[in-house]
Amino acid sequence: xxxxxxxxxxxxxxxxxxxxxxxxxxxxxxxxxxxxxxxxxxxxxxxxxxxxxxxxxxxxxxxxxxxxxxxxxxxxxxxxxxxxxxxxxxxxxxxxxxxxxxxxxxxxxxxxxxxxxxxx
Amino acid sequence: xxxxxxxxxxxxxxxxxxxxxxxxxxxxxxxxxxxxxxxxxxxxxxxxxxxxxxxxxxxxxxxxxxxxxxxxxxxxxxxxxxxxxxxxxxxxxxxxxxxxxxxxxxxxxxxxxxxxxxxxxxxxxxxxxxxxxxxxxxxxxxxxxxxxxxxxxxxxxxxxxxxxxxxxxxxxxxxxxxxxxxxxxxxxxxxxxxxxxxxxxxxxxxxxxxxxxxxxxxxxxxxxxxxxxxxxxxxxxxxxxxxxxxxxxxxxxxxxxxxxxxxxxxxxxxxxxxxxxxxxxxxxxxxxxx
Numbered sequence: 001x002x003x004x005x006x007x008x009x010x011x012x013x014x015x016x017x018x019x020x021x022x023x024x025x026x027x028x029x030x031x032x033x034x035x036x037x038x039x040x041x042x043x044x045x046x047x048x049x050x051x052x053x054x055x056x057x058x059x060x061x062x063x064x065x066x067x068x069x070x071x072x073x074x075x076x077x078x079x080x081x082x083x084x085x086x087x088x089x090x091x092x093x094x095x096x097x098x099x100x101x102x103x104x105x106x107x108x109x110x111x112x113x114x115x116x117x118x119x120x
Numbered sequence: 121x122x123x124x125x126x127x128x129x130x131x132x133x134x135x136x137x138x139x140x141x142x143x144x145x146x147x148x149x150x151x152x153x154x155x156x157x158x159x160x161x162x163x164x165x166x167x168x169x170x171x172x173x174x175x176x177x178x179x180x181x182x183x184x185x186x187x188x189x190x191x192x193x194x195x196x197x198x199x200x201x202x203x204x205x206x207x208x209x210x211x212x213x214x215x216x217x218x219x220x221x222x223x224x225x226x227x228x229x230x231x232x233x234x235x236x237x238x239x240x241x242x243x244x245x246x247x248x249x250x251x252x253x254x255x256x257x258x259x260x261x262x263x264x265x266x267x268x269x270x271x272x273x274x275x276x277x278x279x280x281x282x283x284x285x286x287x288x289x290x291x292x293x294x295x296x297x298x299x300x301x302x303x304x305x306x307x308x309x310x311x312x313x314x315x316x317x318x319x320x321x322x323x324x325x326x327x328x329x330x331x332x333x334x335x336x337x338x339x340x341x342x343x344x345x346x347x348x349x350x351x352x353x354x355x356x357x358x359x360x361x362x363x364x365x366x367x368x369x370x371x372x373x374x375x376x377x378x379x380x381x382x383x384x385x386x387x388x389x390x391x392x393x394x395x396x397x398x399x400x401x402x403x404x405x406x407x408x409x410x
Contacts, residue, residue, distance in 0.1 A: 050200020050215050057194065060205040075212055083205050 001031040003102070004059050005095050006069040010038055012096040018070025021052030027095055028064060031103075052076030052117070060085060068098050068107070077113040089114050122280040123393050124295060124302040124328070128315030130286035132305045133335035133359065137386075138283035139164035140375035142249050144386040150275040153253035154295040155285045156239060156266040163372040167244030167251040174240060175254070175269040177262075178233035179213040180222045186230035193222035193231060214261050239266035243273070250275070264294040271298065279390055288315075288322045296323060301393035302330040303356060308342035316344065320353065329396040331356035336365075354402045356392050357385055 006023035007014045017023045026039040039062065044051040056076045059067060060083035067080060070091035080087050086109040090098045101107050125138040135153075139161055142151040153161040180193070180202055191204035201216035202209065213236055223231040238260050242253045254270035256263050263285065271294075274280040284295040284302075296302055304319050306312040316332070323330050330353070334344045337358040348355045359365065359375070359382065368378040376383050392402045 047200065050212070053200045053203055053212060053215075057203040057205055079203060079205070079210060082208055082210060 001066065002062075002064045003029045003031060003066045003068060003099070004039070004062075004064045005029060005067075005098060007095060009095075012036065012099070013094055015094055016068060016070060016091055016098050018091050020067070020069045020072045020076050021047075021050075021055045023055070023069065026055075026059065028062070029095075029099060031099075050075075053079055056080045056083070056085075059083075066102075066109075068095075068102065071115045072110070072113055073115055073117040074113040075117060077110075121301070121390060121394055121397070122274050122282060122299040123390060124282045124284050124299040125305060126284035126292060126296050126302050126319060126323075127286055127305045128288050128292075128317075128319035129306060129312050132286075132307050132312060133333075134286070134305050135161050135164070135283055136335070136365070136369060136375050137303070137305055137333060137357075137359075138281050140382070141386050141389060142281050143374050144376050144383050145279060145390060146387070148248050148250070148275070148278050150250040150252070150273065150278060150280040151283065152270050152273060152280060153251075153283045154267045154270050155283055156254040156256045156263045156270065157285060157291075159253045159255050159283075161283050162242065162244075162251070162253055164374045165246050165249060165251055166372075167246040167249065169242055169244040171243050172240055173243065175238050175266050176235035177216070177218045177238045177265040178220065179216045179218065179236045180211050180231045181234045182209045182211060183230045183232070184209075186228045188228055188230075190227065192225045192227065196221045196225045217262070218265065238262075239269075241266075241270060241273075263291045267291060267294045271295070288318045292319070293322065293326065296328060297326060299328060301397040302328050303333050303389060303393065304330055305333045305335055306344055307336045308334055308338060308344050310343070313343045313347060316347070320351070329393070329399075331393060331396060331402065333357035333359070335359045336361040354392070354396065356389060356402070 004026040006017040007027050008024045025041050029036045044054045052073050053075050056079035066086040068088045088107040125134045153159040189207040193202045194204040199215050201212050239256045244251045252273040254266045256266045285291040306316040332355050338361045364378045395402050
C-alpha cells in the first residue's frame with residue numbers, strides 16, 4: 001500500500017501538516033518496504049484556486065491508496081473519493097506516529113470532507 | 121460616453137453619486153448597476169420594472185462515452201476546473217471561467233459547453249433614465265460574468281453611467297474596462313486614501329482617464345485633495361459631510377433631492393470626464409462647497 005502524508009518536513013519524524021491542497025509536500029510511504037519518497041507540492045502551494053483539486057489529482061495519478069492529512073475540504077475529497085483513495089484525518093503528531101496508528105487500525109477513513117473549502 | 125463610478129473602498133458613495141448623476145443630467149441616460157453582489161440603485165431610482173432576464177455562463181460537460189481520459193482538458197485548464205484521473209474526468213463548474221479551452225482542445229469532441237445560470241438582470245425605466253441592474257445568484261462565486269451581461273445594455277451613443285462594484289480586483293476591472301472615463305469616489309479617511317491609491321494604480325494600468333470625487337469632505341484641504349494635487353489627479357467633486365445626506369440615504373432619497381445646490385456640479389461631471397477622455401484640461405474643484 002502507498003500512503004501519501006501531508007507534511008512540511010522530509011522524514012518520518014516530521015509532523016503531519018494540517019493542510020491538504022496547500023501542504024508544502026507529500027511524503028509517499030511504501031508500507032511493504034518501509035521506504036518513502038518526497039513529492040513536492042510547490043505549484044499548488046501558490047495556486048490561485050483549485051489547490052486541493054490539483055493535489056488530489058496528482059495523488060490519484062501517482063496511484064496512492066490512502067492519504068493522511070489534517071483536514072480535507074469538499075472538492076479535494078470528491079476527487080480522492082472518485083479515485084477510491086481512502087482519506088484519514090490525523091494531526092498534531094509525527095508521520096511515524098500516524099503510520100503506527102494506521103497499522104494498528106486506530107484510524108478510520110472519513111466518509112466526507114471534515115472542513116469547508118478555504119477553511120484556513 | 122460610458123462613465124464608471126468606482127472606488128477602491130466600499131461604502132464611499134458610488135451608488136449615491138451614480139443615482140444623483142442619472143437624475144441630475146438632462147436628457148436620456150442609461151444607468152447600469154454593476155455592483156451585482158449587492159445592487160441597490162433601484163432604491164434611489166425606483167424604476168418601473170419592464171422585464172427580468174436570466175444570465176448564463178458556459179461551463180463544460182463531458183460525454184463519458186466519448187471521453188478517452190487523455191487528460192488534455194485538465195492540462196489546458198488554468199483554473200483547476202476540470203481534472204482527469206485515468207478514465208475519469210471531473211468538472212468543478214464553480215471554478216470555471218468559461219474560457220472554452222477544454223472544449224476546443226478535446227481531440228474526441230467529448231466536451232460541450234452548456235449554460236449555467238449565474239444571475240438575473242432587471243430592466244426598467246424611470247423618466248428619461250433607462251435602468252438595468254445585475255444581480256448575482258446566491259452561491260455563485262464569480263461576479264464578472266453577470267457584470268459583463270449588464271454592461272451589454274450600455275447606450276451606443278448616449279450617456280451611460282456604470283455604478284461599479286468596490287475593490288480593485290476582477291469585478292472592478294470588469295466594470296471599469298471599456299468605459300471612456302471614470303470617477304473614483306472616496307472619503308477623507310486613512311482607509312479611503314489607502315484604497316484610492318490601489319484604485320488609481322489599477323486604473324492607470326488600464327489606461328482609463330479618471331478624476332476623483334471626495335464624499336464627506338470636511339474641509340477644503342484633506343488627505344485626498346493633497347494626494348490628488350501631488351499626483352496631478354483632477355478633483356472633480358466634493359460632497360460635504362452633512363446630516364441631510366445620511367438622512368436622505370436612509371430614506372432611499374437621491375442626493376440631489378436634499379442638496380439641490382450640488383446639481384450644477386453633478387451635471388458638469390460627464391462634461392469634465394469627456395474633456396479628460398479627450399485629453400483636454402478640466403476645471404478642478406467644481407462642486408467644492410466647503
